[in-house]
Amino acid sequence: MREVLPHTGIRIGGDLMSLVAGLDIGSTGIKVLISSTDAPDDEVLREQVPTPWTSGPNGTTDLESAALSTALEGLLTRASTRLAELRPGERVDALATTGMGESGFLVSRDGAPLAPAPAWFDPRGAEQLGRVPALIAAEFAGRCGIPLGVQVTTTKLAYRRDEGIALAGARFSSVPEWAAHLLGGELVAERSLLGRTGLIDQDTGRAWPEMLAHLGTDETLLPPVIDAGTPSGTAEAAWVPDAFRGAVVTVAGHDHLVASAGAGVAADRYDVSLGTAEVLLRVLDTPLDLAARARLAERLINVVPHVIPGRWALVAGVKTGLLLRRALRLFGIAGPQARDALDAEVMRINGDLPAVEVSGARNDDGALRLNALADDATPAVVFEAILRHSNDEIRLLIDAIDREVPPATSALLTGGWSSMRSVRRARSAVLPDLRVSEREQDTAYGAALIAARALRSTLTP
Numbered sequence: 001m002r003e004v005l006p007h008t009g010i011r012i013g014g015d016l017m018s019l020v021a022g023l024d025i026g027s028t029g030i031k032v033l034i035s036s037t038d039a040p041d042d043e044v045l046r047e048q049v050p051t052p053w054t055s056g057p058n059g060t061t062d063l064e065s066a067a068l069s070t071a072l073e074g075l076l077t078r079a080s081t082r083l084a085e086l087r088p089g090e091r092v093d094a095l096a097t098t099g100m101g102e103s104g105f106l107v108s109r110d111g112a113p114l115a116p117a118p119a120w121f122d123p124r125g126a127e128q129l130g131r132v133p134a135l136i137a138a139e140f141a142g143r144c145g146i147p148l149g150v151q152v153t154t155t156k157l158a159y160r161r162d163e164g165i166a167l168a169g170a171r172f173s174s175v176p177e178w179a180a181h182l183l184g185g186e187l188v189a190e191r192s193l194l195g196r197t198g199l200i201d202q203d204t205g206r207a208w209p210e211m212l213a214h215l216g217t218d219e220t221l222l223p224p225v226i227d228a229g230t231p232s233g234t235a236e237a238a239w240v241p242d243a244f245r246g247a248v249v250t251v252a253g254h255d256h257l258v259a260s261a262g263a264g265v266a267a268d269r270y271d272v273s274l275g276t277a278e279v280l281l282r283v284l285d286t287p288l289d290l291a292a293r294a295r296l297a298e299r300l301i302n303v304v305p306h307v308i309p310g311r312w313a314l315v316a317g318v319k320t321g322l323l324l325r326r327a328l329r330l331f332g333i334a335g336p337q338a339r340d341a342l343d344a345e346v347m348r349i350n351g352d353l354p355a356v357e358v359s360g361a362r363n364d365d366g367a368l369r370l371n372a373l374a375d376d377a378t379p380a381v382v383f384e385a386i387l388r389h390s391n392d393e394i395r396l397l398i399d400a401i402d403r404e405v406p407p408a409t410s411a412l413l414t415g416g417w418s419s420m421r422s423v424r425r426a427r428s429a430v431l432p433d434l435r436v437s438e439r440e441q442d443t444a445y446g447a448a449l450i451a452a453r454a455l456r457s458t459l460t461p
Contacts, residue, residue, distance in 0.1 A: 018093040018455060019044065021079075021244070022447025023072075024255060025099030025175050026051060027119070027276035028325070028416070030071055032079050033444035034092060037452045045086060046441055047079045054116070059123050062116035063175065065105060069182050073239045080243035092244045094458075095183065095235060096252035096451035097176040098443055101196030102153050104174040106160055106167070107187070114165050117175055118156050121276075121322060121366050125150045128158035136210055141297030142290040143201045143208060145304050148297075149364050153197035157215055167217040172197070177223075177251050183240060185232035185249035187223045192253035192313075194225060195304035202303075203290060228253040228307035229453040250454035252447040253307035256281055256315065259414055261307050262446025263437065270408045270431060273442070274415035274423065277363075278320040278390065280397060282405060284312040292404050299400040300363045307450065314405065316397040319366040320390040321417055323358070326368045327386060331379040339420070345380035346387075346422035353388070354381055361390040387426035394430050408432060414442040 020040075024031045030051055034044040052067040083090065102120040105113045118124060129150055132140075140148040149155065153172070161167050173181060174193040181187045194200055199222065201208040207219045215221075226232065228251060235247045252258045256279040260271040271281040283306060288296070293303045302315040328334070333342055355373030360366060370382060398407075411431035417423045418436050428434045439445055 018452075019083075019087070019090055020448050020451040020455060021092045021095040021247070022252065022441075022444035022449075022451060023095055023097045023179065024441065024444040024447060025068075025097065025179055026255065026443070027100055027121070030075055031441055031444045032075055033441050033448055034079065034083065035445070035448050037455065040445075040449060040452065043445070045079060045082050046444070047075055047082065049075045049078075053119060059121075061119035061122050063103065063119065064116045065113040065178065065182075068175070068179065069239070072179060072182060073241075076244050077241045080241035083243050091242070092247045094248040094250070094451040094455035095244060096229070096250045096447040096454060097180045097183075098252040098255050098258040098447040098450075099176040099179070101174065101193055101254045102151055102156070104153060104172055104197075105178050106157070106165060107171045107173055107178075109169055111187070114170060115160055115163075117178070118159075120151055121319070122156070123150060125155035125159045128162060129155050131158075133210075133214060136214055140198065142294035143203070144198045145195065145202045145293045146198060146297060146302045147300050147364070148198070149300075151364070154199060154211060154215065161216060167215050167221065170217070170221065171223055172199075172221050173223065176253070176255075180232060180249050180251050182237060183244075183249050184234055184236035185251075188226045188230070188232045188251060189223045190226055190228055190251040190253050190307075191305040192228060192257050192307045193251070194222070196254060196302075202287065202293070226251070227309050228258075229450045229457070231454045231458055248451070248454050248458055250451060252450040254304075255443045257307045257313050258446040258450065259442040260313070260446070262442055262449055263412055263414070265308065265311070266410070268406070268409045270411040272411055272413045272415075272427065272431065274321055274413065274417040274427075276319075276321040276325065278318045278415070280316045280394065280401075282314040282401065282408060283308075284314055284405070287312045288314070288404065296400060296404060299397060301397060301400060314401060316401060317363045318361045318390050318393045318397070319363060320361055320386070321415070322366050323360055323368045323386045323390070324383065324417060327379070327382055330368070331382075333379065342380060342383060343420045343422050345378075346384050347425070349380060349384050353385055356381055356385050358382065358385040358389045361386070361393045384422065384426075387423065391426055391430045398430070410435065412437060414439070
């Protein structure tokens with residue numbers, strides 16, 4: 001006989017038959033995946049809505065808190081309606097948020113957002129980057145495990161400061177952390193997301209005082225720091241639909257690391273996630289030292305805390321997906337049928353390409369630059385040229401990684417672009433023993449597993 005735990009709706013007894021959800025706030029879309037704790041591989045449902053960015057001049061891109069809240073409400077309402085059809089009377093007992101790093105909200109003392117969250121690929125902050133004190137700039141990569149650049153959260157914080165927003169007394173919340181807070185959870189800072197900000201000295205595990213002083217703030221900028229999967233409250237916001245109301249809320253962490261956790265840890269494997277960004281990830285049992293972190297950062301490679309407690313992640317990236325997306329829009333290719341037709345055309349390309357040059361895949365770039373030297377630079381040719389150009393960038397990253405850790409012997413490819421045959425062909429030319437994930441939403445799936453971990457922790461006496 002099953003019983004229901006008070007205030008949670010968690011069913012216990014001879015077996016655990018709870019539903020859990022992973023909520024993935026990505027650069028292109030926001031996804032929710034619901035699965036059962038007794039059969040996590042058999043998902044119950046998936047839903048998706050577009051990420052509600054606001055685009056400005058010169059590539060500036062922001063996410064308003066109100067727009068995020070509206071998108072989450074619409075997504076979970078749709079999921080709630082479908083769940084009622086598929087599993088009448090059942091509810092979600094735990095929900096974990098994951099998503100993009102770097103991007104986040106500045107929050108006032110009373111909990112109100114002070115400004116929109118700039119996208120991780122937003123170009124603002126170049127002036128502020130040039131005014132970082134020389135000592136901080138020299139030490140940044142080794143201390144923080146990430147390269148200093150416009151993409152880093154500290155650069156965006158400096159930009160907001162120079163816009164007139166006082167950082168003293170404000171707090172920072174990454175987009176996945178803020179989503180959990182919007183649902184009803186406490187405001188927290190999850191370690192893997194915090195590792196993307198440039199605010200943490202990895203050798204001490206604490207906020208870097210010199211960086212905080214440069215920004216004009218102190219440790220109060222950071223909410224309480226937690227591990228991924230630590231319960232932070234329950235979904236009690238007024239807009240939360242009934243199927244999710246009262247669910248345990250937790251932050252799963254940075255999206256690429258969450259996808260890696262969902263695939264199971266393999267220290268000798270590249271976990272490659274190809275969404276808007278393309279990330280190559282290696283799981284490490286121990287952190288690399290400051291000198292190794294600095295060397296890798298020179299190649300734009302990160303060493304950051306993993307979402308798995310006690311593990312670290314070596315993370316390299318290229319902006320393949322961003323370039324591919326911009327190419328599709330440039331050529332007016334939209335929808336799955338048009339994309340499949342393009343994929344078939346690209347697969348017919350063999351050997352040398354016509355005279356077309358592509359650049360922009362490097363992780364500190366992202367601007368699609370085309371130089372068509374002949375009339376036969378078709379959309380398929382450009383698409384293949386982007387894939388080959390990103391392969392060249394990946395080879396450089398692998399060479400740098402192999403100088404610090406033993407080479408990987410296999411690779412697992414995930415992400416939205418991995419469904420295209422042309423993408424898989426390109427990556428098999430540069431990655432060892434490539435396998436493609438059978439799941440369509442690895443990140444949301446990984447988040448659902450972490451939600452189950454959070455749920456189990458609430459049942460532990």
